[in-house]
Amino acid sequence: xxxxxxxxxxxxxxxxxxxxxxxxxxxxxxxxxxxxxxxxxxxxxxxxxxxxxxxxxxxxxxxxxxxxxxxxxxxxxxxxxxxxxxxxxxxxxxxxxxxxxxxxxxxxxxxxxxxxxxxxxxxxxxxxxxxxxxxxxxxxxxxxxxxxxxxxxxxxxxxxxxxxxxxxxxxxxxxxxxxxxx
Amino acid sequence: xxxxxxxxxxxxxxxxxxxxxxxxxxxxxxxxxxxxxxxxxxxxxxxxxxxxxxxxxxxxxxxxxxxxxxxxxxxxxxxxxxxxxxxxxxxxxxxxxxxxxxxxxxxxxxxxxxxxxxxxxxxxxxxxxxxxxxxxxxxxxxxxxxxxxxxxxxxxxxxxxxxxxxxxxxxxxxxxxxxxxxxxxxxxxxxxxxxxxxxxxxxxxxxxxxxxxxxxxxxxxxxxxxxxxxxxxxxxxxxxxxxxxxxxxxxxxxxxxxxxxxxxxxxxxxxxxxxxxxxxxxxxxxxxxxxxxxxxxxxxxxxxxxxxxxxxxxxxxxxxxxxxxxxxxxxxxxxxxxxxxxxxxxxxxxxxxxxxxxxxxxxxxxxxxxxxxxxxxxxxxxxxxxxxxxxxxxxxxxx
Numbered sequence: 001x002x003x004x005x006x007x008x009x010x011x012x013x014x015x016x017x018x019x020x021x022x023x024x025x026x027x028x029x030x031x032x033x034x035x036x037x038x039x040x041x042x043x044x045x046x047x048x049x050x051x052x053x054x055x056x057x058x059x060x061x062x063x064x065x066x067x068x069x070x071x072x073x074x075x076x077x078x079x080x081x082x083x084x085x086x087x088x089x090x091x092x093x094x095x096x097x098x099x100x101x102x103x104x105x106x107x108x109x110x111x112x113x114x115x116x117x118x119x120x121x122x123x124x125x126x127x128x129x130x131x132x133x134x135x136x137x138x139x140x141x142x143x144x145x146x147x148x149x150x151x152x153x154x155x156x157x158x159x160x161x162x163x164x165x166x167x168x169x170x171x172x173x174x175x176x177x178x179x180x181x182x
Numbered sequence: 183x184x185x186x187x188x189x190x191x192x193x194x195x196x197x198x199x200x201x202x203x204x205x206x207x208x209x210x211x212x213x214x215x216x217x218x219x220x221x222x223x224x225x226x227x228x229x230x231x232x233x234x235x236x237x238x239x240x241x242x243x244x245x246x247x248x249x250x251x252x253x254x255x256x257x258x259x260x261x262x263x264x265x266x267x268x269x270x271x272x273x274x275x276x277x278x279x280x281x282x283x284x285x286x287x288x289x290x291x292x293x294x295x296x297x298x299x300x301x302x303x304x305x306x307x308x309x310x311x312x313x314x315x316x317x318x319x320x321x322x323x324x325x326x327x328x329x330x331x332x333x334x335x336x337x338x339x340x341x342x343x344x345x346x347x348x349x350x351x352x353x354x355x356x357x358x359x360x361x362x363x364x365x366x367x368x369x370x371x372x373x374x375x376x377x378x379x380x381x382x383x384x385x386x387x388x389x390x391x392x393x394x395x396x397x398x399x400x401x402x403x404x405x406x407x408x409x410x411x412x413x414x415x416x417x418x419x420x421x422x423x424x425x426x427x428x429x430x431x432x433x434x435x436x437x438x439x440x441x442x443x444x445x446x447x448x449x450x451x452x453x454x455x456x457x458x459x460x461x462x463x464x465x466x467x468x469x470x471x472x473x474x475x476x477x478x479x480x481x482x483x484x485x486x487x488x489x490x491x492x493x494x495x496x497x498x499x500x501x502x503x504x505x506x507x508x509x510x511x512x513x514x515x516x517x518x519x520x521x522x523x524x525x526x527x528x529x530x531x532x533x534x535x536x537x538x539x540x541x542x543x544x545x546x547x548x549x550x551x552x553x554x555x556x557x558x559x560x561x562x563x564x565x566x567x568x569x570x571x572x573x574x575x576x577x578x579x580x581x
Contacts, residue, residue: 026289026514056415059517060543062528075528077515081415083429089449090429095436099515120418123551131252146245146580155250 001052001096003028009052014043029075029099037102037111041138044117047078047100054080055098058114061124063132065106067158072109072134076100104134113139131156210238217246221324221566224576228553230565237565240557242550247580255540260286260529261360261505263540268354270542271578273316276309276345277520279358284439285516285527286360290509298362298499299440304375304490305348305358306440306518307483311382312341313521314476314483317573321473322393324570325402330393337385340378347371362500372491383484386477394474395461403473404455404464407556407568414467417552420545421523422479423572426452426472433519445486450478469571476521476573508535522546522573544578 007021007030019033032040047055055078064073082094104111113136115122125136126145133154136142144151153160164171213230216222225246231239251270255263260282267282268275280302287294294302319334342352348367349357357364393399409419414427424431432449434442452471455464464470509531517526523545530539549572557568 025512026510027516029513057420058418059524060515060526060528060541062515062539062541064530064539075513075515077526077528079517081424081429081431083411083415083431085411087428087430087451090431090436092436092438092443097437118418119416119555120548120551123547131250144245146248148245155253 003098006053006096006098009050010043010046013046013050014039017043027097027099029101031101031103034103037104040102040112041114041117043100044076044114047098048117053098054082056083056118057081058118058120058124059097061121061128063128063134063156065132065156065158066103067106070106071103072106072132073101073103074111074128074134076102076114109134110137111135112137113142115139130154133157209233215240215565221570222576223320223570223574226550226569226574226576226579228557228565228569230562232562235562237557237560237562240553240565242553244547244550244576244579247576249581251581252540252542255537257536259506259535260509260537264359265354265356267542268356269577270544270581271313271520271522271525271546271575272353273575274309274313274521275351275353275355276305276358277313277518278525279356280306280440281516281518281520281525282527283358283360283362284518285514285529286509288516289512289514289529289531290507292361292501292504292507294362294440294501295498296495297366297497298501300490300494301363301367301499302358302440303442303445304487304494305345305355305363307486307490308341308344308375310483310521311480312338314480315341317476317521318389318393318473321570321573322399324566325399327393327396327399330389333385333389333392337382340381344371344375344378347374359500359504361502361504362498364500366499372494375487376491379484379487383481386481390477394470394477400461400463400470402563403469403567403571404461405468405470406560406564407469407571408465409467409552409556411467413552413555417555418548419523419552420548421520422475423472423523423549423552425450426475426571427467428452433517433524437517439516439518445489447482447485450475450482469567472571472573479521506535508533509537513539517543520545522575522578523549525578542578542581544581546572546574546576547579547581550574550579 003023011018017036017039018030020031047053057079059077059079062075077099080096082090125139128134130144130146211232213232216227217225227243229241230237251266267278271278315334315338319331322330346352349355409427411427411429414424428451430449430451452466454466456462511533513530515528517524526543528541529537532538557565
């Protein structure tokens with residue numbers, strides 16, 4: 001199934017919620033209008049359950065820092081694994097991919113969680129929260145996952161300041177402390 | 183799932199019954215398994231809520247190896263980032279190099295020459311065998327069988343020798359790079375590879391006799407940690423974990439890259455026991471099947487390797503002028519079939535030579551997330567069996 005037809009199915013069902021679609025690039029995706037972010041779980045359920053789409057495997061959630069626009073974005077990548085319960089090899093013509101991008105404000109970043117649609121989203125959302133600071137409403141257990149619980153800030157943000165000290169561990173090396181210049 | 187488990191384990195049923203009837207007065211206890219534990223394969227900490235021998239809940243805590251490799255990717259050109267991908271899944275460095283290189287090539291529109299593509303397939307499949315050998319050996323260790331580990335490392339050492347001859351490194355290769363392979367293989371290398379394959383192929387049945395069909399091993403892993411097909415897909419499991427549950431899905435077949443569509447190979451999946459010479463006492467989606475799929479995949483990798491040697495064309499191995507090439511203001515997400523599952527790289531360019539965002543999706547990360555769901559109401563001794571069968575590499579989980 002081509003990205004165009006996937007996008008048309010989404011537009012037929014959700015109309016203006018799908019604000020834009022980038023279909024020419026290296027990997028096509030649809031953009032959800034920021035005001036309609038609350039309908040994202042509904043769109044996600046449709047993506048998973050509609051027999052024409054059937055995106056049952058959430059591959060990845062990538063959080064992006066759009067510093068220039070003062071926004072954060074999340075890109076959800078899906079894959080369709082055409083599992084009919086049979087023993088046959090799943091062929092290329094049964095397999096298709098798509099992606100959806102959501103945008104949120106950088107100052108109070110918040111997106112609805114889809115962990116109940118794809119349980120795979122659980123850890124991906126925790127990672128996006130940990131490293132980029134996107135808060136997922138309705139997530140069952142939104143904790144930091146890679147950084148320690150008492151870590152400050154979100155390392156993947158473009159304006160992240162590296163801590164110079166953590167529990168008595170200096171954030172710089174002895175070599176740097178000697179102020180070498182080359 | 184619990185039904186299958188209980189049917190095969192009367193001892194578990196008794197424990198559960200007695201707990202429900204309140205015959206035995208026990209207290210719940212939290213036990214830390216790891217981060218320094220031989221069967222957690224690195225630095226994984228699993229907090230177990232136990233009641234006697236029963237594990238009621240297992241919650242994995244990760245991040246001990248976190249190096250924020252994605253942030254480093256935002257400061258380097260793609261070809262400079264290749265060595266960092268080696269250190270993610272350090273048992274399958276070649277496959278990681280290949281995945282990242284493919285993502286950059288897709289974004290920047292770089293075409294790999296034919297010889298480069300075949301060389302990539304050769305090294306990816308060789309590394310798949312090496313990685314599965316480690317998985318096979320250490321899983322035996324987890325289950326208390328020491329000898330298979332020595333067999334596995336004997337053969338893996340030969341593969342590492344081949345890698346060393348080609349690129350000088352034994353673990354962190356950085357050999358497959360953006361545009362193809364860093365340089366050509368040395369003279370006589372393919373003959374050495376053929377010799378190795380002739381030696382290695384008869385060893386696989388030997389491994390199976392040693393470990394796979396071993397009665398104790400089957401008892402320890404059969405019908406333990408059963409994952410249904412639907413759950414495997416819902417939790418985003420890929421690779422041998424997905425195929426162990428019976429879904430015949432392989433990216434090399436479903437979304438071919440680097441010319442995999444031209445090779446002839448099968449995609450093995452898990453099956454119920456008792457048929458086709460499989461031991462009784464194993465069930466679709468259990469630990470044994472996830473393990474056994476890897477053994478079958480090694481046979482298929484040998485098949486691919488023989489075809490690749492036979493067709494290796496002449497010519498350059500790397501595209502011209504890949505270093506310093508500007509990335510378009512676009513984004514892509516590419517996955518390849520790593521030994522552990524689908525390894526994905528998201529790359530966003532901004533018109534300069536350095537990407538503005540690099541994101542790695544590690545298969546171990548997603549596969550590990552199902553632990554809490556699977557390791558529920560199991561015996562304490564089954565937890566290493568379950569975690570070992572998922573075959574995690576913490577370098578990739580934490581990145």
